[in-house]
Amino acid sequence: MLIAATLAILVVMIMATIRAVMGPTLYDRVLAVNMFGTKTVLLISLLGFVMGRPEFLDIAIVYSLINFISVIGVLRYSGHFTLKQSGEQKK
């Protein structure tokens, strides 16, 4: 059962990667990266159980935090680009 769930997660990660490469706008790509990150959290937890080493859960905690911070970072800085080129500063 765990192995079936792990395979399903791998399939979803491939789907997210396709969307990240394909997505026409920036926000599609950020969405795909965010989704990839949460699926990685699940993948690491499941792999930890499948391989019998529950120390992986520390990595899963770090991953969810890092995923959050990266998405917030991208969104915080994505609004600055075109506005900077058009000569207007907006915080």
Add this chain to the structure above:
Amino acid sequence: MDTLVNISSTVLLLIGSFLFLSGGIGVLRFPDFYTRMHAVGVTETLATSMILLGLILHNPDFMVDVKLIIILLMTLFISPTASHALANAAIHNDLSKQKDDKPDDEVKPSNP
């Protein structure tokens, strides 16, 4: 009792897998950014919670359960907030709400 726990853990894992598979299909096939966001944002949190609950039931060790509960709580906090932040940024930068038939790589600046 033991088989009940096993069965419920398996059922939760199955529901979780189904949910995020449907979220993944949604993100590939929906026509517009906002609809994709809806597919992913809703199913992702719920699927993660289901799978983590299934893992908690599957496992008797206390320390591991505490860490799984920590991941669950953090996902419940983080995942909806990230979806909100993404949708907010998209609205704030006036991303178009129609089907995207032409790729546009520029983020449109918002009207003052």
Add this chain to the structure above:
Amino acid sequence: MKDLLAVVMLLGIYSLLSASFFVAMDAVDVAFTEAAVGAGISTLLMLVAITMTGRKEHHARHKPLLALAVVIVTGSLLIYGTLDMPYFGSAEAPIHQHVAPRYINDSMQEIGVPNIVTSVLASYRAFDTFGEVVVIFTAGMGVLALLSVVRHPEDTAKIDSINHSMHEQHLILRIVSKIMIPFILLFAFYVQFHGDFGPGGGFQAGVIFASAILLYAMLFGMSTARRVINQSLIQILAATGVLLYGSIGIVSLLNGKEFFDYSALSADPVAGQHLGILLIELGVGITVASVMVIIFFNFADRRDFSPKKENKDL
């Protein structure tokens, strides 16, 4: 694709994939470091760098064919060289014959720390780790030497107006971050001190600590963050980490043993090892966190400074 922001996103996915590979290969500490550094700090620093340089890549003025040819030739030579190497994980590989069995067999008696990666990193190879910490410190010094600008005194009215306009836009994010940031800092301390028994250690803890501070700086504005984290304090802390690390070695020298021989630190050699590993991991963590914060603050400083003359509606 010419959009650098999309490239940064894809680099984030790449680093997440590498961390999953490391997890599948059962290398927990490496996956930890890759997760924290590659997907977190690298993405943030590259994002801030892109805000300075602009988002689109310029058109290449000439096709770099010669460079491509050199890369292909060198790459194929390297791949040809690896064909002779033993298979992945085979028992006759030289690394499994000489050094690794000695570490695996003797680490528990000599050092008494369950995590062999930490014992190798902090005790058997402490000199290499010292070099790494000095490299990180030098990177921070380089950024400070090249990019630091003189700060003009901020007037509080401008700060308040910036905060007010940002407040409504990012309200939910701010509230959730206020809840998450203490937890992230606490988790960084957990990783730091738990590095003896599970995956973790100084590098990862420093990076997680720095990313919590960067989250605060991103959501609450650079000026507020600079009031919270004093710039000179961070620079002093960066130097203190390296100094702490080096002074452990000097104390061992003064006690009559070799450089970085931790058994000189206490009466019982194993307790001395524990104490030594604890202190140098602390030094590593302090330096890594401070240098990451210094680099980010200096990058964001440049960005804040350049379009200041065109500020009309603040």
